[in-house]
Amino acid sequence: MKVLSENAARTLLNAFNDAGYTEAQVRKHLGAAELPSLQLRNVARLLDRTSTATELNTLLRWFWVGVPVAKANAEKTIPAEMLGLLEQTGLIAEQGENWAATVMLLHTDGFLVAADHPSAIERHEADLVLWPNPTSKFLAKFAIRRHSRATLDLGTGSGILSLQAAAFSDKVIATDLNERAVEMARFNVWLNGIKNVDVVAGDCFAPVAGEKFDLILSNPPFFITPQSDYLFCDNSMELDGLCRRLVKEAPEHLSEGGYLEMLCEWAQVTGERWEDRVAEWLRGTGCDAWVMKGVTQDPEEYAQRRVKEISQDPGGDAEAYAGYMNYYRQRGVEAIHDGLVVIRKREGKNWARIEEVPKTPSGELGEMIVTSFAAQDLLQNADTDEAFLKLRPKLGANVRLEHVCAPKEGRWTTDSLTLRLISGFPFHMAVQPLVAEFLVTCDGTRTAREAIASFAAQVKAPLERVQSECQALLWKLIERGFMTVENS
Ligand SMILES: C[S@@+](CC[C@H](N)C(=O)[O-])C[C@H]1O[C@@H](n2cnc3c(N)ncnc32)[C@H](O)[C@@H]1O
Known part of the structure; x- marks a missing residue:
């Protein structure tokens, strides 16, 4: 493969685009974007799809199906400047009376x-x-x-x-x-x-x-x-x-x-x-x-x-x-x-x-990685109860509560409540109704200590027990990306 001038690269890319060798057109023209494969037994179909002598079909036969094209056909369908560049770069090579491609050309993420x-x-x-x-x-x-x-x-x-x-x-x-x-x-x-x-x-x-x-x-x-x-x-x-x-x-x-x-x-x-x-x-x-x-x-x-x-x-x-x-x-x-x-x-x-x-x-999974690392750092720094209770947890905007009901004695009754993430990894977690209510009140304005104390008073349960259960739950939710955290 030979690299030519900057100008030649531009000319070649434009020539592929002008011929319709673009991601959308290739898919439309071939009816599917699957690669040619003996295992898939799709080569006969691809040859049939590209049987008329056009510029796009010549390019597809070379750079997608991977079969040679008779020189006479290539010269008839491919503009002379493009044919010259294909040969000079080594994208095609002579094979008797044919030209054959030396590589496959695929579109990915806007690149050829x-x-x-x-x-x-x-x-x-x-x-x-x-x-x-x-x-x-x-x-x-x-x-x-x-x-x-x-x-x-x-x-x-x-x-x-x-x-x-x-x-x-x-x-x-x-x-x-x-x-x-x-x-x-x-x-x-x-x-x-x-x-x-x-x-x-x-x-x-x-x-x-x-x-x-x-x-x-x-x-x-x-x-x-x-x-x-x-x-x-x-x-x-x-x-x-x-x-x-x-x-x-x-x-x-x-x-x-x-x-x-x-x-x-x-x-x-x-x-x-x-x-x-x-x-x-x-x-x-x-x-x-x-x-x-x-x-x-x-x-x-x-x-x-x-x-x-x-x-x-x-x-x-x-x-x-x-x-x-x-x-x-x-x-x-x-x-x-x-x-x-x-x-x-x-x-x-x-x-x-x-x-x-x-x-x-x-x-945005790259961003998800960075925010997950930041959350884990924060949890590591808040490794004492004192430090953790000072955090201000906030339920994420990418969290949904799924409420599933089942029919019982002529009424819909709650079967399950599940917290789900709608971006990043689709983690989910079953929650009790009262816990779901508690979590939605975590909006970043109160410390974990304040939110937990008010929840314990509301459910009339011993603060110590509520605190240890809520702390473990909040930790998991922060780690998994259901909650973000502000430091006091
Ligand atoms: C699975 S392919 C990935 C190619 C490309 N990065 C992609 O994601 O499509 C692995 C690549 O690693 C190269 N490779 C294999 N052993 C290697 C080594 N010891 N050091 C550097 N590259 C190596 C192979 O030649 C091959 O191109």
Whole structure:
């Protein structure tokens, strides 16, 4: 892939837009945005959809379906200047009487991104460069989009996280062990006219020795596998060793207050609780941490999924499956968990919050991370009753009370009351009617001490008991983001 002048990048991007190779048009034209895949058996449909000789169809056949186009057809449908640029950049290459694309081109978040075609997995290309995919989009949603003096995107692949981070960072350094990814990411930086991203090759933090960052993003190869078939997904170390290594080494590259946000998987082995392994990663890092656990799979389920992903030939399934299962059995792996690890460098006594979180978070998730860290700091500082009771808790604007009634003796009677968050993680919590009434009176004007005392008087219950129960409840609600807090 070759990078040309700034002007050439602009001309090329405009040419794709003018031809209708835009996110909306591609979706409309193909009827669905799914990638071409042997497993999905959708190639015949995509070829049919793109069968007439038009400029857009030629581009789609090259850069989406991934099939060659006869030179005569290409010359008829693609303007000469664009064809020249496609050839000079190496986006297409001659193949006998045809031109064939060397990459796939996808739209993500307003960028046009080159990556390898999904058929590269089917061809078992070990150094394939991953396209923007659900994991990159997931991490991007959680990225803290506050001003960053320097951002590191470790394991950049196509460079998608760096392209996004360029908007809120003074500079971005994108690194990858795979030289092909480095080349692809540099190309994407150029194609999208981005000026503040440098792409460098190297293993883990080696390319940024001695440098510090306000934000480190990483979607590393985290699959827990017995072999390293693919650089983009197979963790090359024992079990979850690569993710552990990144967490252990990241603090040296974080400025005070800087964050690492990293997707990962970790194993649970015989005799351990699910959180033990990841808790060990965090120890001694000098960072506060929030580990958000997502899905848990048992080894059988996990191995079956991996086998399906890597092989189209059912004939090899038994051997591949046995390879995975022997690896897990020998090491006593009982479960594999996935999640997002966020650590923040901070001097002083650090805290760690490790928990399972609900699926389908929504809203400004980068901001949610920052406010959750701030809430946890505040709770850590209010670690005596005296300090906690001075806080002024306030029910958040993103909280709803769900009242469920059931019919009973000809009337609707309350079945349950549930507090729900409508942004961030959709945490929920059952509450008693009187408690719901108490919480709504917490509006930030009264201290926790005042609010609890008045509630105890109202329910005519001993202050001491009400205070200890309310304190525990308020703590949980503040931690989970149902309540914000003002200091007195
Ligand atoms: C799952 S892909 C993520 C790509 C991209 N960041 C995204 O989110 O779409 C992981 C990337 O890490 C790179 N990688 C693998 N091992 C690495 C290592 N030891 N150091 C740096 N990068 C590595 C792979 O080449 C691959 O590009």
